[in-house]
Amino acid sequence: QSALTQPASVSGSPGQSITISCTGTSSDIGSYNLVSWYQQHPGKAPKLMISEVSKRPSGVSNRFSGSKSGNTASLTISGLQAEDEAEYYCCSYAWSSTYVFGTGTKVTVL
């Protein structure tokens, strides 16, 4: 149950698009279309942004999109806004009904 690998930080200017990668293995991301993404602002609880690789829960902006290829999942934020500055975590289903989170990526809006 090793943590999924994410870049420590990603930055972009307002209006730009950024992509955060999440790399796992054939035992987690590579085996299941069960990847979610969470946004966490400092001192706050995480918020679900994407489920099942690419599904947006009700109320989440369509500027957020998810995808997966092989053992790597990705979250793209388009039209970057100041309010998007936060920590982002991916999460994947692993074997035997366990979940594994990514290492986290700090998004900075320049």
Next chain:
Amino acid sequence: EVQLLESGGGLVQPGGSLRLSCAASGFTFSRYAMSWVRQAPGKGLEWVSGISGSGTSTHFADSVKGRFTISRDNSKNTLYLQMSTLRAEDTAVYYCAKDMGRLVDTVALDYWGQGTLVTVSS
């Protein structure tokens, strides 16, 4: 409105025990799996444990297996985490989170509590 309210955190000595509770409201509690997720100070999220809606199926991260027990009382809409043989590395904010499905198999935790801090120190 869905609400999750954790309680039971505090300071405990290494080797000690603690029970966390999570009171749920605003949804049919028994229909959904629940998870505990923790976050050590300044660190990332770590999934700790999950339990099915019926309570018959439980799952644990390797880091807590054999030391933590998860349970639920669907008549009281409450989730529990019994922690024993606590170590310094268990120090974290513990969140309870509602799953979008009945089993621990969606990875979609759509509602979270505000967390309760557990500090393991002598």
